[in-house]
Amino acid sequence: MADGTGGAGAPLGCGGGEPEVSxxxxxxxxxxxxxxxxxxxxxxxxxxxxxxxxxxxxxxxxxxxxxxxxxxxxxxxxxxxxxxxxxxxxHLSRQPGLASWFRQWARLEETAVSLYTYECRLIPGLLQTEAYARTLFVNQLPPLGDDQIEAQWAARAERQRLLRERPNTAFSFILEEHLFLRRTGEAEVSQGVVDHVLELAEQRNVEVQVMPLAQGAHAGLAGPMQLLETSENRWFAYNEGQRGGLFVSESKEISVLQMRYARMRSQALSLDDSVSLLRQMRGAL
CATH class of the missing domain: 1.10.260.40 (lambda repressor-like DNA-binding domains)
Structure with missing residues (x-):
């Protein structure tokens, strides 16, 4: 699901896993x-x-x-x-609603000075609206109970505070154009997501770039990735799959992912062109 809280419905990303009571x-x-x-x-x-x-x-x-x-x-x-x-x-733990494999990453997110996200499957959890997230949760398999859905949304909403409360953290998102064209949920849900992303893109510390369909090949074809820099200037990476996530601390591996992300930044639309395309898509939805 795109971040351990279930991008698609897992407890906050793209995989499964039951949230645990803390x-x-x-x-x-x-x-x-x-x-x-x-x-x-x-x-x-x-x-x-x-x-x-x-x-x-x-x-x-x-x-x-x-x-x-x-x-x-x-x-x-x-x-x-x-x-x-x-x-x-x-003093509450923010672990409930988060997949177990995502928790280490979630803790680092809270104090990161830079956070980079490339996503090709779903709108990242940090950018999701409540309606979009609930659409994902409701369609998750195995099905979730009402309490589980509430726990997952609460965890995701809690993570989204980062975008509002950490103005000195640099957030970069590269999102595939087709994520907005899939029309996940009703038309109002898709429209709400575009409006929400456009609003967040107005923040000085948030950069949103769209990877256009016209860019047939690019450096991120191997799949989604996240990179972050800690206050001690250490870098870590996280990759998520259907049923689990991979936390990366090996410098050589991180270097490869940084190289790919840097290339994708040059292959995606510029910040202004990305906003322009999103506005066009919003009008067509």
Missing amino acids: DSLKTFGEVVKAFRKRARLTQEEFAPRVRYSAPTVASIEQGRRFPPPEFVERAEEVLDAFGALRGAAR
């Missing part, structure tokens, strides 16, 4: 439950006060769902929790 989520759930009981509220009574369903409250208390920021804030106020829920939320 100890920090279980602990957070127990804290919520304790304050709820202290307030003498049942889950059914508490749910409307935080504007979430009772099943969602149950999932959070059981540590099976990552609590949305809105839930944390509303629960904090409703339960008069003395800041305990906000504090506990800051």
Whole structure:
């Protein structure tokens, strides 16, 4: 799926794998439950006060769902929790909803100074809209349960904070033109994806290049790749397949992938031409 959270439906990329419940989520759930009981509220009574369903409250208390920021804030106020829920939320593991093979990469992503992504199968998870991601999740095989879908979307939405909260990180995306022509989901879903990518491309630290269909051969034909640079200026790479991912730390291998990515940057459309093409496609959808 294009990033361990399931680009196509895996817990955040292009493969399978079940998201696992973390100890920090279980602990957070127990804290919520304790304050709820202290307030003498049942889950059914508490749910409307935080504007979430009772099943969602149950999932959070059981540590099976990552609590949305809105839930944390509303629960904090409703339960008069003395800041305990906000504090506990800051220490939550972001692992649930992520495929096990993707977690090491996800941790590095959070502090990377450069992050490069080439994708030929699906819109990368960092650029997906909720509607696009849910279309992928719903069509995943083996089928996912509602709780699993919610966990995967929560994990993906959490990762997408990187684009907003790390203005000093340089993000580069090279995307095949056909990704936007496939029309994954309804027409509104495809239109929403193009609009979303165009909006992100306006950020100073985000570069989006389209590899046009007219470019018959290019340096990335061997498949998708991701590269990142850490704050210590070390480089790592990640490649994902149907049922697993490959974390690359060998400098010689990374050098090859860097060479290919650099060539693709010159073979793809320029930043301005990419935006122009996306706007044209948006009008045709």
